[in-house]
Structure formats: structure tokens, C-alpha cells
Amino acid sequence: MPADLAVLGLGHSGLPVAQAAVVAGIETIGYDADEETVAGINAGRPPAGGALTAAAVRRMISRGFRATTDPEVLGDVRTALICAPTSLGPDRALNLDAVRTAAHALASRLRPRTTVVLESAVYPGSTEEFLKPLLEEGSGLRAGRDFHLAYSPSRFDPGSRRYGYANTPKVIGGLTPACTERAAAFYGRLAAKVVRARGPREAETTKLLETNFRQVNIALVNEMAVFCHDIGVDLWDVIRCAETKPFGFQAFRPGPGVGGHSVSIDPNYLAYRSRSLGYPLRMVELAQEVNGRMPRYVCQRAAELLNEHGKSARGARVLLLGVTYKPDLPDQEGAPAREVALRLKQLGAQLSFHDPYVKEWQVADQPVPRADSLYEAAASADLTVLLQHHRRYDLQGLAAKAQLLFDTRGASPTGAAHRL
The missing domain is CATH 3.40.50.720 (NAD(P)-binding Rossmann-like Domain)
Structure with missing residues (x-):
């Protein structure tokens, strides 16, 4: 037909x-x-x-x-x-x-x-x-x-x-x-x-500008997350205050990395194209570099939290929550969870994961055990790391059950978890 x-x-x-x-x-x-x-x-x-x-x-x-x-x-x-x-x-x-x-x-x-x-x-x-x-x-x-x-x-x-x-x-x-x-x-x-x-070139470049606007602003707030942690400032409260400004500001929030179908690709090919013309788009490349460092930073913070509580990353039981690139979707394209998991495994951690939208998950071609009972897994894990905040997660309840909760999305109630 x-x-x-x-x-x-x-x-x-x-x-x-x-x-x-x-x-x-x-x-x-x-x-x-x-x-x-x-x-x-x-x-x-x-x-x-x-x-x-x-x-x-x-x-x-x-x-x-x-x-x-x-x-x-x-x-x-x-x-x-x-x-x-x-x-x-x-x-x-x-x-x-x-x-x-x-x-x-x-x-x-x-x-x-x-x-x-x-x-x-x-x-x-x-x-x-x-x-x-x-x-x-x-x-x-x-x-x-x-x-x-x-x-x-x-x-x-x-x-x-x-x-x-x-x-x-x-x-x-x-x-x-x-x-x-x-x-x-x-x-x-x-x-x-x-x-x-x-014309078509203007329409094509519109996509690049939109994507890189997000990439660059996420990179800025990711750098602010590292800076604020080092000087003892609550970044999440800073963002809450800053977003009350009715002009000249748009709130972005930090996280364990940047994923998705376009975000991880567009800055690279835009930068590649610009280099072929003889000059780099330095801000785009720097943003990609900053965001690419976040999984490593998350693992560093995780190891520090374990150490502060008298435990080593080697042999620690670590539960990863949410392995998709976006909340409430099964899509894992470009999600930083896989790199976080790989780095934690290299530190010697014993990993498990939970995601209501993902039944099986592999890292470096090796299956990661899935936790069937979320609260029991959080209670038995030395560290629980929230990588993606799905609506199904009751973070207040998880904070009460988990031995140690590291929230990379700033979604938990104030004081309930260690935030990025």
C-alpha cells in the first residue's frame, strides 16, 4: 500500500x-x-x-x-x-x-x-x-x-x-x-x-549550537562541583539560589558525565571539522575534556568516602544505581555508568547494579550482577552510588537503608547522602 x-x-x-x-x-x-x-x-x-x-x-x-x-x-x-x-x-x-x-x-x-x-x-x-x-x-x-x-x-x-x-x-x-x-x-x-x-548549513549548525550549549554549560557546572567540594561549599544550594535570578542565568546541574545520542558526538565532529579548517573550537574541546573527566572524579570521591569510613576500595561492595543516560528510560547510549564501573573494578571493588529499566548489564564484556532486592542490596553494600535518578527510586528510604550513599545527581534530600 x-x-x-x-x-x-x-x-x-x-x-x-x-x-x-x-x-x-x-x-x-x-x-x-x-x-x-x-x-x-x-x-x-x-x-x-x-x-x-x-x-x-x-x-x-x-x-x-x-x-x-x-x-x-x-x-x-x-x-x-x-x-x-x-x-x-x-x-x-x-x-x-x-x-x-x-x-x-x-x-x-x-x-x-x-x-x-x-x-x-x-x-x-x-x-x-x-x-x-x-x-x-x-x-x-x-x-x-x-x-x-x-x-x-x-x-x-x-x-x-x-x-x-x-x-x-x-x-x-x-x-x-x-x-x-x-x-x-x-x-x-x-x-x-x-x-x-x-539554508541547510544554518539548520545543520543550529543543531551543533544547541548541543554544544548544553555541553559547555554542563562542563562549567561540573568544574564548579569539583571546586565547591574542595573549598567546602554546597554547590547544590548555590544553584538553588542562582536560579532565582530572572535574567541572564539558566540552571544546569553536575553529574557523573554526559551521555546521549548527540552530546557525546557533536562536540567531537564540530571540533574535528574546525581543526580541518585550520583552527580549533577551544571551548568545545575543553568542555568535552572536562565532562570526560567526571567518571574518574566520581570514582575518586567514592574511594575517598570509603576511606573516610575505614574501608578500602579494594574488596569493597559497591552498588551502582541507574545505568542509563537519562532518567526513566532504558537507553544506555553514552551513559557514564559504564566508565565509572570500569574504573571501580580497576580499583578492586566488587560491583553490583540496580536499574528498573535494565535487566542485564555488562562492563568490559563481563556481566555485572543485578540486585533483585534494592533495599537489601543497599543495606549490604559498603557504598551505594546513585548515577541516574529514576523516579522509582525513593532516595529518602534508600538513604535510611544504605550504609553509605553517594548521590552524583543531587536528587537526595539535604543531609540524606553525600553529594557530588
């Missing part, structure tokens, strides 16, 4: 935009080359660590959505969104292989007047320099004349109860003004507000 929309890549960003389209009444098909992913989605199971629940996927299926590995369906759509994942290669350059594969699948089936939008995280210039030639060579059509081409950064915030697809403005940058308008007309069916960029 023909569809109005094809979403290429059914991962972290692709499946949510497909869901938004289905909700808006758009006949949508999902394309992914991974057979296991496609079979799972069609059976009502989201990909492991995905942003959607099984119930949400089943509702999509009930409304006519389907996933396929057959690229022939791409020739019947009016709009195609490329949401293929990107990652860093060994040389720290951005790996666009998945985008290339999706482009090849689409190009030979591309029809005139189709609107193609890239949503993958890419460096500025990718839509014009990388995607456009692939589509034109494979289709014999010209972008901006025979088909419309644009870029729109993904802004999906998984797990958010406040912001969804409909109430988050979409930024659109087209190859030509007509391309922008065609893409804007499509996204206007999904989101209440569409913001037009001057």
Missing part, C-alpha cells in the same frame, strides 16, 4: 518522527535495513533502548504504520526523511556510512517533486556536499529543480512530559526557498511552529 511518508532509519530519532506523523494522520512507512529491528517493530516491540514504549509502537501499528526492509516502497512516497544514525570513526571524523546507505536506497527510486529531508546529526555542509550528489547521481534528477531537499535537526526529547513533537518548533533549511517551503509545509502538519533557516 502506498504511503505519503517514508522514514529511513528507525532508531533514536526516526521512530519518534514516524510516530508524530502517524498521530497527525499521515500514511507512514518505516524503512530500515536491519531485519531484526523491522521484525520487532512490526511485532509491537521497539528497538532495545528505544525512545518509544511497546504500547506506543503497538498504537502506531494499529493506525496503519508498518516497517520494512524492502527499498521498493520508497518509490511511492511524496516525502522521505533520512534519520540514519551517525557515529565517530577511529580518526574522530563523523561516520556517514548509514546516511550513504539510506541515500543509495532512496536515490534509485526517487521520483520528481519528492521532498527529501535529512535529520541525521551531521557536520555543516553535509546536506549539500554529501547527500545532494548521492541523490542526484543515483536518480538522474537535480535537487532544487526536480526534487526538494532540506535539512531539519532532530529535537526530540525522549521521556519528556513537557515537550513532545507537536509543541517543539521545527527548524527547516532548504536548498532553495521552494525547498524550504515544501519541507515547512510538511512539518507544519506535525509541529505547531516551523522556523525557517536561511
